[in-house]
Amino acid sequence: MTAIEIPDGSPFGPDNLPYGVFSTQDGSRRVGVRLGDTVVDLSLLLLDPVFAAPTLNPFMAQGRRRWDEARERIRDAVAGPVPKQALHPLREVRLHLPFEVGDYVDFYASEHHAANLGRLFRPGAEPLMPNWRHLPVGYHGRAGTVVVSGTGIVRPCGQRKDPGEAAPTYGPSRRLDIEAELGFVVGTGSALGERIGVGDFAEHVFGAVLVNDWSARDLQAWEYVPLGPHLGKSFATSVSPWVVPLAALEAARVPLPGQIPAPLPYLRGGADWGLDVDLAVEWNGEQVSRPPYREMYWSPAQMLAHLTVNGASTRTGDLFASGTVSGPAKHQRGAFIELTWGGTEPITVKGEERTFLRDGDHVAITATAPGPHGARIGFGEVAGTILPAR
Amino acid sequence: MTAIEIPDGSPFGPDNLPYGVFSTQDGSRRVGVRLGDTVVDLSLLLLDPVFAAPTLNPFMAQGRRRWDEARERIRDAVAGPVPKQALHPLREVRLHLPFEVGDYVDFYASEHHAANLGRLFRPGAEPLMPNWRHLPVGYHGRAGTVVVSGTGIVRPCGQRKDPGEAAPTYGPSRRLDIEAELGFVVGTGSALGERIGVGDFAEHVFGAVLVNDWSARDLQAWEYVPLGPHLGKSFATSVSPWVVPLAALEAARVPLPGQIPAPLPYLRGGADWGLDVDLAVEWNGEQVSRPPYREMYWSPAQMLAHLTVNGASTRTGDLFASGTVSGPAKHQRGAFIELTWGGTEPITVKGEERTFLRDGDHVAITATAPGPHGARIGFGEVAGTILPAR
Structure with a gap:
């Protein structure tokens, strides 16, 4: 012993x-x-x-x-x-990989991220869509390509079309990016036709992981209308190997920053599941961002209530992620497309000017949250290295 | 014996x-x-x-x-x-349900359907998006809510906003619809980082089923920008109980109607997997549509090649569906939103004027294809009855 x-x-x-x-x-x-x-x-x-x-x-x-x-x-x-x-x-x-993934849904719950992406993908238009403050926008990702931290990320190929080009070309992504997120793992599911109310979040959700939703921005920009992202995201999504139990996050609970207009009744009452989790993004060993989860507009309890309000069933192992965590300040942005403003404002990493990911680059996302008695609760890390396109 | x-x-x-x-x-x-x-x-x-x-x-x-x-x-x-x-x-x-579903991807491979939906969802704009003729547009659906034919379909609730309303309201869908599709079932998968070329379709795909991708058009119209359909589709997708082996469809193979511009090389060579499958849609026992699969623009071999060109892995049980099968003629449209032009041109069913689905309605989709020696190959049916919202 x-x-x-x-x-x-x-x-x-x-x-x-x-x-x-x-x-x-x-x-x-x-x-x-x-x-x-x-x-x-x-x-x-x-x-x-x-x-x-x-x-x-x-x-x-x-x-x-x-x-x-x-x-x-x-x-x-x-x-x-x-x-x-x-x-x-x-x-x-x-x-x-700590759990077998059922369905994987990715939300878009940071107002700062959604507004930044809106400005970058649809310049000149209103950055937030009319629905954004009424519901947690989300979509299904590929469950079969959720991989554990440390798995090499092969640069994806696909179609991309620069604004100046007449037709799309095929080849390796030239705008490979990260998205720093938190993910929530369903423990006990719900039957077809049932709903999980905002108050039942902790009955169903087992715990949380860190997520890096690798994104090929050039593939995504060309393909995403009108049915949403597909190949720009489906090549790999990395998760941290440790699932932090929801019970360990009690001391990290904070109110949401505020929701105006007030959400519809089925989304109310989930505002007490803001989480004071501090994320940090390291690019080749240098910290480039500190995304604050407490700034998220929608709570995970609201995400799950929305996900099931149409009667969609859930299963043990279902994963739903928050979408990129970005705060209001530039150094709080959780994706390189935001940090470098679509690649037009490079940042300095290890003395070099950088925009998107090069082969051999290593990205590690870590996070901690307040625990009881002044302790910190660690999430460990979700990390990956970019391998050349095949 | x-x-x-x-x-x-x-x-x-x-x-x-x-x-x-x-x-x-x-x-x-x-x-x-x-x-x-x-x-x-x-x-x-x-x-x-x-x-x-x-x-x-x-x-x-x-x-x-x-x-x-x-x-x-x-x-x-x-x-x-x-x-x-x-x-x-x-x-x-x-x-x-004949197979455990891995990931479920729904394509949008009928030019007639995509153009009709473009006109209905984005009036005044170009009906087809610029990417549509370059790649088979698709997105991930919810694998956990794929159900076998005969499963009751509970009318989904969610947010919808009529054009005249200032804010969305919550309640049962008022525009519940069908989508008549073919689905393809992956038998042997592929590893992360690998591709399945158009020529390897029959090595990987086990067979085909009928699919009814139930759709709540009001939920979908409000939620789908910018990340695609979610709750408008995720409440249920029905499949036929019989998986027709690919080998049984050899006599049904036809060339695609034609692709202009020529697709990029990774999508070429899949044009010999058009399929002469005749679908029929019955609404409360009355035949209302005859969607012809041979009119589809993209072949299932091209869909699978596209799905994996970014290195996304596939698994046994992955299901990818064609999207609504609609032909050029009105009586060949595979969704009620097209058949009734967004509900503005009701059709007569059993002597009544009808647009979208009412509680108690029964929809059955059947299909046959040419077999060898003049025989027909049957798919059976995918059917469902609408149950009231809970």
């Missing part, structure tokens, strides 16, 4: 306990929690077969009461000495 | 052999083929455990060579007497 060492000030203390799926050399995938820089094998700690599964889905499907109970048991167990064979140094394990 | 009776002229003769998943009273789900009005239990006919699975996915994952081999074995086996316990009258079985 061994006590778990947690470095002072670690954002992975006993108030966080994020869940992930890991494997060791020659070992099969199983569920663990992160404490400091240690991964604790829950299949050995709690001796519950649900944690010997290769994804979090079976555990997530058990529902809020079981999640709360397991969290208590884990907290109690890790406070004392634990069996040595349940502990693995983080650097010695391989982390996998 | 019993011989299987096939009524003269049945579109479910030995050249069709569509696959489905069925159960009998107290029985578990398993894979069968339809011959005439008989369902043959393949788990008993071929004694292969892959057909005892509750979905077609394990069989579809085995690939083209195994599909061809199984088709040969089934054809041989059903030509003679078969074990009586393998046979079930169609009316005595329950048919289920």
